Amino acid sequence: MSKFAKHNKEAAEDWLLSYADMITLLMAFFIVLVSMSKIDPNKYEEVQAGMAKDVGNREVTKPLQDMKSELLGEVAGAGVEDSVDVGKDDRGIVLNLASGAMFKPGSADIRPEILPLIKEITGTLNQKRFENYQIEIQGHTDDTPVRTQQFPTNWDLSAARALSTLKLLGDLGISQARMKIAAMADTAPRVPNRSDSGKPYPENQAINRRVEIHIYPR
Secondary structure, eight states: HHHHHHHHHHHHHHHHHHHHHHHHHHHHHHHHHHHHHHHOOOHHHHHHHHHHHHSSOOOOOOOOHHHHHHHHHHHHHHHHTTTEEEEEEEESOOOOOEEEHHTTEEEEEEEEHHHOOOHHHHHHHSSSGGTTTTEEEEEESSOOOOOOOSSSHHHHHHHHHHHHHHHHHHHHHGGGEEEEEEEEEESSSSSSBBOOTBBBBBHHHHHHHHEEEEEEEE
């Protein structure tokens, strides 16, 4: 090969160096973006499944979607859709259980009527494919102050209800290493407790009195 031909070949391939540099910079940029972002596991599953189907023409497992579907079926089967609902947030699945269905009034004593549903839910969460999912149990109240000897504040009541739920799930076979609790009192209402003038909304207050079970990847 002549020196002229060799020189032309090297010049023609110079763009590869620039292209490789650009790809490297783009990769570094996206790594930084991912490290700074908060990944929504529900959206991640949807994107992953879409890419696998469109690019590789294959199906992938969607454990969060499967879990949600199973929990929805159990709630529907128990006929308690008015007091229990299944949703999702940016961490995973959220199971909302109304305090009126879970506990006796003003107490952390679990109603026996709810036990069949809790057993079904526990059976789902204990499946091997879900064993690496964390379970966070949050106790919530409305904004009406609680002042009893057993529960001097809303914080005490919400903590006791979360703890009662944790103990029940533990008794039904869920490892306590997977669980944690949080007392929220009236700090995170789903809907407004009162109007702007301070008039209480009883139906909204009933919605805000609840236990939330958050299930998300560890």
